[in-house]
Amino acid sequence: MAIKTILISTAKAKIILFAVCLGLLTVVPGFIHSQWITGPMVNAVLLISAVLIGPMEAVFLGLMPSTVALSTGLLPLPLAPMVPFIMIGNSILIAAFYYLYKKNIYVAIGIAAFLKFAFLHQSVMWIMAKLLKPELTANLAVMMSWPQLITALIGGLIAFALLKTSK
Numbered sequence: 001m002a003i004k005t006i007l008i009s010t011a012k013a014k015i016i017l018f019a020v021c022l023g024l025l026t027v028v029p030g031f032i033h034s035q036w037i038t039g040p041m042v043n044a045v046l047l048i049s050a051v052l053i054g055p056m057e058a059v060f061l062g063l064m065p066s067t068v069a070l071s072t073g074l075l076p077l078p079l080a081p082m083v084p085f086i087m088i089g090n091s092i093l094i095a096a097f098y099y100l101y102k103k104n105i106y107v108a109i110g111i112a113a114f115l116k117f118a119f120l121h122q123s124v125m126w127i128m129a130k131l132l133k134p135e136l137t138a139n140l141a142v143m144m145s146w147p148q149l150i151t152a153l154i155g156g157l158i159a160f161a162l163l164k165t166s167k
Helices: 002-031 035-052 055-061 064-072 077-100 105-131 134-143 146-166
Strands: none
Touching: 002 035, 002 055, 002 064, 035 055, 035 064, 035 077, 035 105, 035 146, 055 077, 064 077, 077 105, 077 134, 077 146, 105 134, 105 146, 134 146
16 A cells, blocks of 8 residues: 555656646747757756656657747747658757766766757758758858757756755
8 A cells, every 4th residue: 555655646747747847848949049948948847757767757848849849939940841850850869868867967967968969069060061051051050059968068057956966
């Protein structure tokens, strides 16, 4: 009986946390139109959800921010072809962090942030350059280069601080 109660309460807690994370990942990009605020917040929520809810659930949550950013104008409409790559970049961030954070959280944050940045930057350079006009590619290349690395690192530090306090 006690194990069943614990499992049910844990499942309820995960559902509630999932709903809170989903809300944050849809509201923040919808109302805050700054990559420097939205990026760290989204990355922190994704990393926290990977640890507290699970990596697959976090990957699902990682599909939301770029869709909302596109629909609200944070990501300009001509850059819509980048959305699948942003979703994959979020998945890379989540997977790398999740599999490394128990070994060394600082290494996990650094590697996860770098892999997301590298994937997004190379996606722009190799794929988007063939699909978009040169002036759009230039703007996109800036958005998907070093700011992605910085916002992922900041998000990782926020996640670290919040995960540390939740123990």
